[in-house]
Amino acid sequence: MMTHRTLLTVWFVACFSLLRAEQVCVFTTTSDGKKQLEYTVSQSSRAKLSRHLMLTPSEGYQEMDGFGYAITYSACYNLMQMAPADRKAFLTRTYSRTEGYGVSYARISIGCSDFSSTEYSLCDKEGLENFRLHTDETKYVIPVLKEILAINPDLKIMAAPWTCPKWMKVKSLTNRVGYDSWTSGSLNPNHYDTYAEYFVLFVKAFAKEGIPIYAVTPQNEPLNRGNCASLYMPWEEEAAFVNKLAPAFAHAGIKTKIYCFDHNYNYDNIADQQDYPIKFFNALDPDMDGRDLVVGSAWHDYGGSVTELDDINSQAPDKEVIFTETSIGTWNDGRNLSARLLADMQNLVYNTVMRRSKAVMVWNFMLDLNRGPNLDGGCQTCYGAVDIDQNDYHTLSYNSHYYVMAHASLAAHPGARRIGASLSGGASDVAYVAFQNPDGSYGAVISNSGSTSIMMSMSATSNAVARFTLPAKSIVTVVLGGKEDEALLLGSTSIKPTKCLGCYKGTVDLKQLDDLSQNFIDNPADWHIAPDFFWYDDADASLTVLPVDGRYEVEIDKAARTLLAAPVADDLTDDGQGNIYVCGPAGSVGRVFYYPGAETLPENAFAMAEVKDGIYEYTFAIGEQLNDEAIDFAFYLKDDLSAKFSSKTTAPHCLVYDSKQGSTYFGLGKGLSGHADGHIYKRVSNVRLKEGSLWTAVVDVRNGLKDASVYIRKAHEIPTGLVPSFRNADGKEKGGMPVGVCYDLQGRRVANDKSKGIYIIRDNDSTRKIARR
Template sequence: MKFTINNNLRLLTCPLLLAGAVCCSSGNDGDTPAPGPGPDPSPVTGDVLAYVTSADGNRLFTEEGLDYSKVSMSPYRVTIDPSTTYQTVDGFGPAITGATCYNLLQMSQADRTAILRKCFDPETGAGFSFIRVHIGGSDFSMDEYTCCDREGIEFFAIPAVEKDGIFPVLKEILEINPEIRIMGSPWSCPKWMKGTVADPSKPYDSWTGGRLNPAYYDDYAEYFVQWVTEMEENGFPIYAITMQNEPLNKGNSMSLYMPWEDQLAFVKKLGPAFRKAGIDTKILCYDHNYNYDNVAGQQNYPLNIYADADAAQWVDGSAWHNYGGSVSELDNIRAAAPDKTIYFTEASIGTWNYNFESCVIDDFESIFLGTLSRYGKGVLLWNLMLDDKGAPNRPGGCTTCYGAIEISSSDYKTLKYNSHYYDLAQCAKVIRPGAVRIGASGYTASGLTYLAFRNPDGSKAFVALNRSAGEQTVAVYENADRSFKYTIPAKSIASFRWGAGAEN
């Protein structure tokens, strides 16, 4: 089946996985390639959609059309096995924070719609399919707040700062891609629900740190119920929530210390509250680093919750960040709890670590292939858009972070695409929501890693990373009639989609 690739994309431009680094190498942002080439009026045709991003910037989500070819005897053959199945994938995408929305809303309507289509449209854009939002404020909101800052859960209401500053962007995203899945995470409970870390029953009046007072577990469960309900009444279906962003981090501008003992007790209130309200939103635990921030007694955080049957029945799975430790920790979690889901929910780039060449490759290997090869169901990164000053941001939060896309604060028009944009695009474009990871085996080479998927429309996807200094050839074999060969450039990501539905 021949297809035509939509060149609007040009505006934006193995199981051999090692544990790998959990963040990209140190460097500066001077190495960031410019955005990809302009639109090509001549359509690209072929049997296979191919997208390539190279660390040297020579190819940035570059589109190619390939024809099927005979590869059955190739020494580079990788056989796709749809009969061997693993996890179902929910999707890939960025955090849509107050800061992201502020920058988007400074753009002209035409420019904003164009960039959102480039990111979220599954046909003409990259097809981002999963987003994360903060429940109440965060270190990238426009203020510190929750949805119930007046004492008494009866005063719950999503504030105007979100209805005016976030809802318009969410509505436009959902108009572009109605199948977007949304995950919500709180950075803090209302301050009137907080106690000190040492004594949660003792009032604690600060956005930073503190601990949820058990006397307010019922109220806080109702807080989640009302948030999900109000979001859905406004047209934003909530696919999943985590109970606390970075529960072992007491020092963020908005934060709440929530050790596993607290989450275990709280979910026994939250789960029944969701069921009583008829809410089927998934509940995820943890939402923090692979190394548990080296906090004494917090190792195996999710497993401690799963060990309690009453708590475990309400928890769909766990969520992970990569600011400490190794992705190999997911092997431990998967082995101990194969029935529980795994999501990667946050990674950042910024002045402390950013170098396009190393970030685009290392993060793709560790975060994307590393998570997916360990039964992960989705990858979310932090944030979609910040300006050239890393703003807006909150005092005490991250003031040195970069967005996946950077916008100029001088004109709110000029854009620069960072490594996280390309990493997300390379997966989201070919692996559609509901895809199932399938078998892929055969040719191996140093620096080459790959995974394969079957999409709901019957098309197949193959994502490969060549981190070596030389090019690598792969011959992808599904059957005698659906096979192709491609030479992946040095230090590059290559993604492919073919078969039924691939013309979309």
């Protein structure tokens, strides 16, 4: 029997579920580039605004597979030239569902494309016993896909050939003579079975590498005879081939989907190829094994109108449609974000998804500034979704396609369903599309083509209302509900999210030698933890504070896997109080200098850690934070880099020290022989430091700026103070400030040390000891 108390409890729980606040995540990109996927998180309210987007989950449409980029050889070549830490951070930011934008689809070629290293198939010598993957796959495409899959195991991958092996080609079906060319030609019907088995071998070869192929098309752009690698395959021939391909997949136990066509809305203006997909579907063998694998059609937009999808959907309402390729380039001002951002969102997302497209992909993920590498005869004028500077393989320029795919991926997770939505309050410049995600959250991509900012709200079935700003000429993704972000804790301090997804920043009071608990470092081997600020303890996953007591700003980037810190203090004063910064030309998170030729910028500077009064340290790894072939960095007194230590403003005896090589490796520039005054440089070109070895730069200002000294030592060494002389930048011994020989802490030879400070020692049994001297 239900009592009054029971009824009251049920009523209270029901009301609480309706009234509780839900998380609201907002991502904003503006056409002027001032906001680039800027991230804010807040809690929902109950008050709607006059301009309100009402979502209607009961009005459901197609289930989404995802959004993504083409992972060509060229894209992978450029990615593989990046420093591994940079590449991992970039891919994590792009593909991770929890620490990035959740991009979930990729398109690759079967054999070569016009963005390969050369023209090839996977079986250039006649006979399938000669089938083998090319180095484009084994050295570039497969390693990159494995990295992405490690970040996002749910990534869907579709594949398409640009050409079959040349030995399978004939000039035409009416003239069945051999056709020894990568360009054009037709597939010899005598090889339909063989070519179907070629596809089977391809899918199995990638599966063996741990890479599942979700879908294929029989031919990229089957009506294009002119690409540098191409094969003419009109609907009659494609249907005849798929009558062999689908059974071959079924008999091999392959569940890979098959989409037909993969070409333009206007069928390249070929009269008898109009309605290509419909004619293709009608020509399929209704009784063949694997018929259920043939699911729909794929589309490009290099010709015709997207309204062609309306015609196809009306004739084949039970078939899927996906959008698989478009490009930006010199012809459409592809690097001009103000010209492309809103237009590309309209064309790629609103126009296709609102016409039942389950997936949207753009062409090259990444090209260099010269629009390559690519092949003669391929596109020489295309840009990537991201362009990378080939002079440093670090500097990235994000184009409209990157932002459009990222915004759509944030709104619609794989398995999301497009739902209805309606806007009240009159805003003709606003366009939108909405989704309900499998986790119960709601996502919408909303754009404002007008010249004024708009305050908006959005809600679905509950009383939870998301309120947000839609800037002029911008795209905004709003996600309402779903799993709330876990707070990051450092000791008892909660570190808050910043404007970058997966990034957190907070101010923490730290005390030297304190052990702090934390909840964000999952695999410490993958993280760059500022080694002068924190020591990670494997035993309890705590962080030991290394610098002197004070207030510090802590930055955590879960995508880049970095934990950085900087003192909250003023610039360095004449008496040696304040902060010291280290910087070189160019840089990224955790880097002093790695990329030659780039500009020294304040945002690339990092505060040194004051490990004891007047002693500042910065530890770097060769090959990660310091390029052994281009050493060039300095120490700065101000965070805007307007003043630095130099041979003229500090003590004349400024030591750059290596205990094993004396002063032969590092030097301190004096503005001569191309070495900037005050910059550390490499003295001997034929001496190489071990990749990954750790070195610490030390600045001693205990006696003020005028008596400062600078030296570099191995990270596991400490100066003993026993030697009353030192070598200056010219390698000559000078009397004066004792710096001394160094001992390796791994050998625990610290008994004679007379310097006060903090030293971390590991015994042979790996038990950590921290000693204060």
